[in-house]
Amino acid sequence: MQCSQCGNSKVIYKREQSGQLLCKDCFIESIEKKAIKTVRKEKLLDKGDKVLVALSGGKDSVTTLEILNSFREMNVIDLCAVTVDEGIANYRQDGVDIAKRHAERLGIEHKVVSLKEDYGITLDEIMQRPNHKGSCTYCGVFRRTIINKAAREMGATKIATGHNLDDEVQGIMMNYLEGNTDNLTKLGAKTESQAEEFTVKIKPLREIPEREIGLYVVAKELEVHFDSCPYAMQSFRGEVSEVINQLAEKHPTIKYSTLRGYDKIKGVLKKEMQKEYAHGRCKRCGEPSANDLCKACSFLEELGV
Amino acid sequence: MEFTLKFKDLNEKREIPNDDYTIKDLLNELELSAQTVVSKQNGELVIEDTVIQEDDEIQLVQIIYGG
Numbered sequence: 001m002q003c004s005q006c007g008n009s010k011v012i013y014k015r016e017q018s019g020q021l022l023c024k025d026c027f028i029e030s031i032e033k034k035a036i037k038t039v040r041k042e043k044l045l046d047k048g049d050k051v052l053v054a055l056s057g058g059k060d061s062v063t064t065l066e067i068l069n070s071f072r073e074m075n076v077i078d079l080c081a082v083t084v085d086e087g088i089a090n091y092r093q094d095g096v097d098i099a100k101r102h103a104e105r106l107g108i109e110h111k112v113v114s115l116k117e118d119y120g121i122t123l124d125e126i127m128q129r130p131n132h133k134g135s136c137t138y139c140g141v142f143r144r145t146i147i148n149k150a151a152r153e154m155g156a157t158k159i160a161t162g163h164n165l166d167d168e169v170q171g172i173m174m175n176y177l178e179g180n181t182d183n184l185t186k187l188g189a190k191t192e193s194q195a196e197e198f199t200v201k202i203k204p205l206r207e208i209p210e211r212e213i214g215l216y217v218v219a220k221e222l223e224v225h226f227d228s229c230p231y232a233m234q235s236f237r238g239e240v241s242e243v244i245n246q247l248a249e250k251h252p253t254i255k256y257s258t259l260r261g262y263d264k265i266k267g268v269l270k271k272e273m274q275k276e277y278a279h280g281r282c283k284r285c286g287e288p289s290a291n292d293l294c295k296a297c298s299f300l301e302e303l304g305v
Numbered sequence: 306m307e308f309t310l311k312f313k314d315l316n317e318k319r320e321i322p323n324d325d326y327t328i329k330d331l332l333n334e335l336e337l338s339a340q341t342v343v344s345k346q347n348g349e350l351v352i353e354d355t356v357i358q359e360d361d362e363i364q365l366v367q368i369i370y371g372g
Binding site: 001010011012013014021024059210211214215217218219226227228229232245 | 340354370
């Protein structure tokens, strides 16, 4: 058995979709090339951009940081990072520490923002409330608000997230199955909000399968936080993911074809289905909001914080 | 004939049941999906078709979790 690229006998990966065999060096190079190709094809970066990486310390965000750092080393962009500490005991601190070490290693500006400091409550405390709406609902909304604020404070022109191929395909299928055409218009490699205060978001890893990102960090010996969130539960996303992975066993190209198909219809979807939102301000925090209160503040009001 | 398995907190000697016993066979026994773990044989990354040899140290690293 030999590497299809260089002939090395130490093969570490077999690509099911193409039958390609790769040694460690050729595998690492293939991942980096793929992400760089996405950046170029989708025009995710402009020279002089300051990119804020949403850095949890997990495999996807650490890989995003590593790949974008190659653009920083070529003086194309500047890089900074933010880590959100949701306040989850025995889980989040490891990721925060790993994120800090990566930022120090690369010498980039890094900020850790905690839910407790910003909103006066931790996710653990929210989950002790009897009528909570589920951990992911709060976590998603608070994290998005914190990252957007950090982008403005740090002068970032783009926010990079670690969404991989599996995440994107799950998002496409979930929204399609739920008939959520508005959310369907918001997916993609680059998402721009109607409100100027929301920084453009980019996803350099969206064409790389989750498993390949996991192998990349192990092969490159990058320190990452491999662990499961204690609040992870049987969500709709989990169910959809299971179905897609089952299909992918017999049809190894199915995730790519789902993504390609979505990319082809996205333009029409946006034109026909995108909703126009009112451009207002949240009365409580001043963040952009279509309603009197932004989503984060409406949750805080409900929680009595 | 034995090999050592390292997985999370596990560090144990296991029997090699037959000559063509691969990492994929081991994953099936442990009910682990090859999609969620990567495998190392004596410290080096390998594919799941690799045959386990006597005295090998097989380390499994879980890279994908449910949530």
